[in-house]
Amino acid sequence: MNNLILGLSSGIACLSYCVPVILPFYLARGNRVGKNFSDLLLFMSGRLAGYLLFGIAAFFTGRFLLENNPYRGYLLGGTYIIFSIFLILEFFRKRTCTARKLEAVRGKLKVRGLLFPLLLGFLTGINLCPTFMLAFTEASSMNNLLECLWFFFLFFVGTTVYFVPIPLLGLLRNREGVRIVGRFLLVLVGIWFIYKGIMLILASGGII
């Protein structure tokens, strides 16, 4: 369930910041809703590929760093706390979306057709934001590769929920509110994961 929580918490923020870039790109071209959905599908496929790649990386990182490690609980707990603090600091940072940066270099890259939505999705999918790193930490504690991939798949689902209505345009009516809720949620989820990190450390130390 953590994967969904992380996905949903960063999904709102991601949506509210990235949509103004993604939306004009996909929708302002005057395509029909069906075409918009197919573009979105390509974009999401790219993102999923990025997420699953991270799932594999998280598994091997976990194998390398955490397996049979007596400090496993401290390491995971500490990582939770550090990335959670970064997550909370996101509240104060003026965010820009990877998609925005990519849009700026799109002309230079001269990538067109089906490939660009796919590439855009992949590159936004491997965006190293604190939420993503928290998910990475959580996944690296898992025992098998399939579990890791499933974790990142659900994390992807959590973030994707918000993107589905994009072609229907309706969600942007109150973008300011969505963005504020997203930022508040970053702080709250950060606090939640700090709590989890502390509990993990206390449990490792045999205190609770």
Next chain:
Amino acid sequence: MNKTLKKIIVTALLTAPFAFGSYFVTGLFSWRSDGLLQPISVLAVWLFINTMLFITLFTGKTDKVRAILFITMAIAFPIGFILQLFELRGHFMTAVMSDVISGNVPFCHIVIPQTIIPAVFTKQIVFPGTMDLGFQHSASFMIIFWLGVSLFIGKGWCSWTCFYGGWEDGCSRLSRKARIKLNPKLVWGAVAVLLLVILTTIETASPTYCLWLCPFKACSEFFEVASPLLAVQTVIFIVLFIGLVIILPFLSKKRVQCMVLCPFGAFQSAVDKINPFDIRIDKTKCLKCKKCIKECPVMAISEASLEKGKMGFSCMKCGKCVDICPGKAAHFHIKGTPVGGAFARVARTIFLYLAFTIFAGIGAGIISSALYRILLLITTGSMLTQ
């Protein structure tokens, strides 16, 4: 006939149907008791509520009378509730965490979103609320009651029905002017809390709001502080109560906890769409004085919403803006009807009937229970029945 006398008669006639209905709703008709204290308590509360409705209809002012009822209910709630728990348990503390998870504590409305939404996904009720304090404390009663209230007055629950809200409503009225100004963006805080509470409830299969965030533990029941973790939770409850329910409302004249923390309030804002009432601004009469923006206790009015003639999503239908508007531009309104004029008077009257009936249904029991304990103390020297 004297104009005032005529107005009194018309108001009395308007109050009469409610007086008849509330005779049943308050339970006055069905009391079974050997002593006189219980019927005296219920009768006094019945008279109190009817008098308040009469004053509301007679004066045309809503918010101050509502606040008297609302604050009385909030103060009365811990008196009756804590003593009832004390008689049942021998102490007023929840013994262990598993009591909460197994539902061996009374159910309150704030738990509704973290009960029904996770239940949809997980098919598990994380807070059954089955303690033997009567049907009105069970989850099934509260959810049915909530559905009914939501259909009739929607988000009006937060100003007319919530038995906690009166604490901060009262504190927000203690100072004459606001000493601090809050950022209007804070109204979105409760939505974020709601999302977090739902997601963490699904993850942990436990009512996380009750375990970690509920400031009203401070005026209902505590956990027994049996571990460092429970001590931390208890400190959180007390800090949130003192900070968000007492100090910040006093300093800002806003209902801070309701806006920033309460997941039920945020949930109710979404549910509000299904009820027929809202508050609207007649743009042709608006003087643009912005008094309503300054005075709204939940920051539901902004310049943008004034332009649209509609309230923001945090509006609790307390009626304060309607009362204070110098241009008489703010009105109670039934969706789909014209704003203002005779429609506004009809909308307000129907809304008041519904709100007072709902208040009688839940508040009368709470206030009469507290009054009964006070009368018991006066006559026997003890507030306990056993």
